[in-house]
Amino acid sequence: QVQLAESGGGLVQAGGSLRLSCVVSGPILNQNAFTWFRQVPGKEGEFVAAMIWGGPWTYYTDSVKGRFTISKNNTKNTVYLQMMSLKPEDTAVYSCAVARSIAYYQRREFDSWGQGTQVTVSS
DSSP: OOEEEEEOOEEEETTOOEEEEEEEESOOOTTOEEEEEEEOTTSOOEEEEEEETTSSOEEEOGGGTTTEEEEEETTTTEEEEEEOSOOGGGOEEEEEEEESSHHHHHTTOOSEEOOOEEEEEEO
């Protein structure tokens, strides 16, 4: 069973940057799809970015294109979300999740979720 642990959230002013980390414990396969999801209480959550561990496919929701970058470090078994030019509307709890493959990701069938990390962007 893969376990995920996020870190890197915090309070930042609008226009600032943060890098979220998702450390993966357990076996990783090249076809695994990793995603970052954000949720604001009382609002519908959204999938912000996704990638296939073995590459090259990536996905970004329109509101973060050009500002967020999803990446990985093979040695550290970590998935990152680099967030730049942050806006107050980026405030949310960010969680990472893993699906067995892109097909499972597209069906929203995930094997594991992290506990989430709070990102707060002040205006």
